[in-house]
Amino acid sequence: MEIGFGNGEHLAHFAARHPDWGCIGAEVHAPGVGALLQRLEAGSIDNVRVLHGDAMAWIETLPPALFALIVIQFPDPWPKKRHHKRRLLQEASAKRLADLLVPGGELQFATDWEPYAQHALTVLDATPSLENLAPGGGFSPPPENRIPTRFERRGEALGHQVFDLRFRRRPG
Numbered sequence: 696m697e698i699g700f701g702n703g704e705h706l707a708h709f710a711a712r713h714p715d716w717g718c719i720g721a722e723v724h725a726p727g728v729g730a731l732l733q734r735l736e737a738g739s740i741d742n743v744r745v746l747h748g749d750a751m752a753w754i755e756t757l758p759p760a761l762f763a764l765i766v767i768q769f770p771d772p773w774p775k776k777r778h779h780k781r782r783l784l785q786e787a788s789a790k791r792l793a794d795l796l797v798p799g800g801e802l803q804f805a806t807d808w809e810p811y812a813q814h815a816l817t818v819l820d821a822t823p824s825l826e827n828l829a830p831g832g833g834f835s836p837p838p839e840n841r842i843p844t845r846f847e848r849r850g851e852a853l854g855h856q857v858f859d860l861r862f863r864r865r866p867g
Protein backbone atom coordinates (compact mmCIF):
# COMPACT_ATOMS: atom_id res chain seq x y z
CA MET A 696 0.00 0.00 0.00
CA GLU A 697 1.39 3.38 -0.98
CA ILE A 698 0.16 6.63 0.54
CA GLY A 699 0.42 9.78 -1.57
CA PHE A 700 1.76 8.08 -4.70
CA GLY A 701 2.00 11.37 -6.64
CA ASN A 702 2.03 10.54 -10.33
CA GLY A 703 2.37 6.82 -9.59
CA GLU A 704 5.95 6.32 -10.77
CA HIS A 705 6.92 4.10 -7.86
CA LEU A 706 3.61 2.26 -7.50
CA ALA A 707 3.42 1.31 -11.20
CA HIS A 708 7.06 0.24 -11.18
CA PHE A 709 6.61 -1.84 -8.02
CA ALA A 710 3.43 -3.51 -9.29
CA ALA A 711 5.02 -4.40 -12.62
CA ARG A 712 7.98 -5.99 -10.85
CA HIS A 713 5.75 -7.89 -8.42
CA PRO A 714 2.87 -9.24 -10.52
CA ASP A 715 1.93 -11.69 -7.77
CA TRP A 716 1.36 -8.89 -5.22
CA GLY A 717 -1.96 -7.11 -4.80
CA CYS A 718 -1.12 -3.40 -4.61
CA ILE A 719 -3.19 -0.40 -3.59
CA GLY A 720 -2.39 3.28 -3.57
CA ALA A 721 -4.15 6.35 -2.22
CA GLU A 722 -3.77 9.85 -3.61
CA VAL A 723 -5.86 13.00 -3.17
CA HIS A 724 -4.61 14.80 -6.27
CA ALA A 725 -6.80 13.89 -9.29
CA PRO A 726 -4.12 14.48 -11.98
CA GLY A 727 -1.83 12.09 -10.08
CA VAL A 728 -4.54 9.42 -10.06
CA GLY A 729 -4.99 9.93 -13.80
CA ALA A 730 -1.24 9.67 -14.37
CA LEU A 731 -1.10 6.39 -12.47
CA LEU A 732 -4.06 4.97 -14.37
CA GLN A 733 -2.34 5.83 -17.65
CA ARG A 734 0.85 4.10 -16.52
CA LEU A 735 -1.10 1.00 -15.50
CA GLU A 736 -2.92 0.86 -18.81
CA ALA A 737 0.23 1.49 -20.85
CA GLY A 738 2.07 -1.27 -18.99
CA SER A 739 -0.92 -3.69 -18.90
CA ILE A 740 -0.48 -3.75 -15.12
CA ASP A 741 -3.58 -5.22 -13.50
CA ASN A 742 -2.60 -5.81 -9.87
CA VAL A 743 -3.19 -2.26 -8.58
CA ARG A 744 -6.29 -0.79 -6.97
CA VAL A 745 -6.55 2.96 -6.53
CA LEU A 746 -8.21 5.09 -3.89
CA HIS A 747 -8.76 8.66 -5.01
CA GLY A 748 -9.08 10.37 -1.66
CA ASP A 749 -7.65 10.97 1.78
CA ALA A 750 -5.55 7.96 2.76
CA MET A 751 -5.53 8.92 6.41
CA ALA A 752 -9.33 8.87 6.66
CA TRP A 753 -9.48 5.64 4.66
CA ILE A 754 -7.00 3.74 6.84
CA GLU A 755 -9.22 4.40 9.85
CA THR A 756 -11.85 2.17 8.23
CA LEU A 757 -9.58 -0.85 7.66
CA PRO A 758 -9.18 -4.00 9.75
CA PRO A 759 -5.72 -4.73 11.20
CA ALA A 760 -2.93 -6.86 9.67
CA LEU A 761 -3.79 -6.20 6.01
CA PHE A 762 -0.53 -5.15 4.39
CA ALA A 763 2.92 -6.69 3.92
CA LEU A 764 4.38 -3.33 2.90
CA ILE A 765 3.37 0.29 3.44
CA VAL A 766 5.26 2.96 1.50
CA ILE A 767 5.32 6.71 2.08
CA GLN A 768 7.75 8.54 -0.18
CA PHE A 769 8.44 12.27 -0.08
CA PRO A 770 5.29 13.25 1.81
CA ASP A 771 4.50 16.97 1.91
CA PRO A 772 7.05 18.27 4.47
CA TRP A 773 4.98 21.11 5.97
CA PRO A 774 8.11 22.98 7.05
CA LYS A 775 6.40 25.72 9.07
CA LYS A 776 6.02 24.86 12.74
CA ARG A 777 2.35 25.80 12.84
CA HIS A 778 1.74 23.28 10.02
CA HIS A 779 3.60 20.35 11.57
CA LYS A 780 0.30 18.86 12.69
CA ARG A 781 -0.61 18.38 9.01
CA ARG A 782 2.26 15.95 8.46
CA LEU A 783 1.05 12.46 7.57
CA LEU A 784 3.31 10.77 10.07
CA GLN A 785 2.36 11.51 13.67
CA GLU A 786 2.29 9.42 16.83
CA ALA A 787 -1.30 8.24 16.25
CA SER A 788 -0.94 7.58 12.51
CA ALA A 789 2.30 5.64 13.10
CA LYS A 790 0.47 3.36 15.52
CA ARG A 791 -2.40 2.95 13.07
CA LEU A 792 -0.02 2.11 10.20
CA ALA A 793 1.81 -0.39 12.39
CA ASP A 794 -1.54 -2.06 13.21
CA LEU A 795 -2.26 -2.39 9.48
CA LEU A 796 0.94 -4.35 8.87
CA VAL A 797 1.02 -8.11 9.13
CA PRO A 798 3.60 -9.35 11.63
CA GLY A 799 6.95 -9.03 9.86
CA GLY A 800 5.46 -6.49 7.43
CA GLU A 801 7.45 -3.36 6.60
CA LEU A 802 6.87 0.37 6.70
CA GLN A 803 9.11 2.37 4.38
CA PHE A 804 9.39 6.16 4.64
CA ALA A 805 11.58 8.51 2.60
CA THR A 806 11.98 12.27 2.67
CA ASP A 807 14.45 14.91 1.59
CA TRP A 808 13.39 17.24 4.40
CA GLU A 809 15.74 16.53 7.28
CA PRO A 810 13.57 17.89 10.11
CA TYR A 811 10.70 15.66 8.93
CA ALA A 812 13.12 12.72 8.71
CA GLN A 813 14.17 13.29 12.32
CA HIS A 814 10.53 13.65 13.39
CA ALA A 815 9.60 10.42 11.58
CA LEU A 816 12.51 8.57 13.18
CA THR A 817 11.44 9.75 16.64
CA VAL A 818 7.79 8.83 16.06
CA LEU A 819 8.53 5.38 14.59
CA ASP A 820 11.12 4.59 17.28
CA ALA A 821 8.42 5.38 19.86
CA THR A 822 5.90 2.97 18.28
CA PRO A 823 6.24 -0.19 20.41
CA SER A 824 5.00 -2.62 17.74
CA LEU A 825 7.67 -1.48 15.25
CA GLU A 826 11.38 -2.27 15.14
CA ASN A 827 13.96 -0.36 13.14
CA LEU A 828 15.56 -2.46 10.41
CA ALA A 829 18.67 -0.27 10.25
CA PRO A 830 21.53 -2.02 11.98
CA GLY A 831 22.23 0.05 15.08
CA GLY A 832 19.09 2.18 14.54
CA GLY A 833 18.71 5.44 12.66
CA PHE A 834 18.36 5.81 8.91
CA SER A 835 18.60 2.95 6.40
CA PRO A 836 20.08 2.57 2.95
CA PRO A 837 17.29 2.96 0.37
CA PRO A 838 15.20 -0.18 -0.10
CA GLU A 839 15.84 -1.88 -3.43
CA ASN A 840 12.29 -1.15 -4.59
CA ARG A 841 12.64 2.64 -4.25
CA ILE A 842 13.21 4.33 -7.59
CA PRO A 843 13.83 8.06 -8.05
CA THR A 844 10.50 9.88 -8.27
CA ARG A 845 9.72 13.39 -9.39
CA PHE A 846 9.95 14.67 -5.84
CA GLU A 847 13.25 12.96 -5.16
CA ARG A 848 14.68 14.52 -8.33
CA ARG A 849 13.38 17.90 -7.21
CA GLY A 850 15.01 17.50 -3.79
CA GLU A 851 18.28 16.46 -5.38
CA ALA A 852 18.22 19.49 -7.66
CA LEU A 853 17.92 21.61 -4.51
CA GLY A 854 20.94 19.82 -3.03
CA HIS A 855 18.89 17.91 -0.44
CA GLN A 856 19.99 14.62 1.04
CA VAL A 857 17.45 11.79 1.07
CA PHE A 858 16.66 9.96 4.31
CA ASP A 859 15.17 6.47 4.31
CA LEU A 860 13.52 4.70 7.20
CA ARG A 861 12.59 1.01 7.27
CA PHE A 862 10.65 -0.42 10.19
CA ARG A 863 9.22 -3.90 10.67
CA ARG A 864 6.07 -4.90 12.53
CA ARG A 865 7.08 -7.09 15.45
CA PRO A 866 5.49 -10.52 15.67
CA GLY A 867 2.44 -10.86 17.94
Ligand SMILES: C[S@@+](CC[C@H](N)C(=O)[O-])C[C@H]1O[C@@H](n2cnc3c(N)ncnc32)[C@H](O)[C@@H]1O
Pocket residue numbers: 698699700701702721722723724727748749750751752767768769770771783844845846847
Ligand atom coordinates in the same frame (compact mmCIF):
# COMPACT_ATOMS: atom_id res chain seq x y z
C1 LIG B 1 5.35 15.71 -2.29
S1 LIG B 1 4.23 14.65 -3.09
C2 LIG B 1 5.16 13.12 -3.33
C3 LIG B 1 4.55 12.22 -4.34
C4 LIG B 1 5.27 10.89 -4.60
N1 LIG B 1 5.25 10.04 -3.43
C5 LIG B 1 6.68 11.09 -5.11
O1 LIG B 1 7.63 10.70 -4.41
O2 LIG B 1 6.84 11.64 -6.20
C6 LIG B 1 3.12 14.19 -1.79
C7 LIG B 1 1.84 13.57 -2.29
O3 LIG B 1 1.02 13.14 -1.21
C8 LIG B 1 -0.33 13.39 -1.53
N2 LIG B 1 -1.10 13.41 -0.28
C9 LIG B 1 -0.97 14.30 0.73
N3 LIG B 1 -1.82 13.99 1.73
C10 LIG B 1 -2.49 12.89 1.34
C11 LIG B 1 -3.52 12.09 1.94
N4 LIG B 1 -4.01 12.39 3.17
N5 LIG B 1 -3.98 11.03 1.27
C12 LIG B 1 -3.50 10.73 0.03
N6 LIG B 1 -2.53 11.44 -0.59
C13 LIG B 1 -2.03 12.51 0.06
C14 LIG B 1 -0.28 14.71 -2.27
O4 LIG B 1 -1.42 14.93 -3.08
C15 LIG B 1 0.99 14.54 -3.11
O5 LIG B 1 0.74 13.96 -4.38
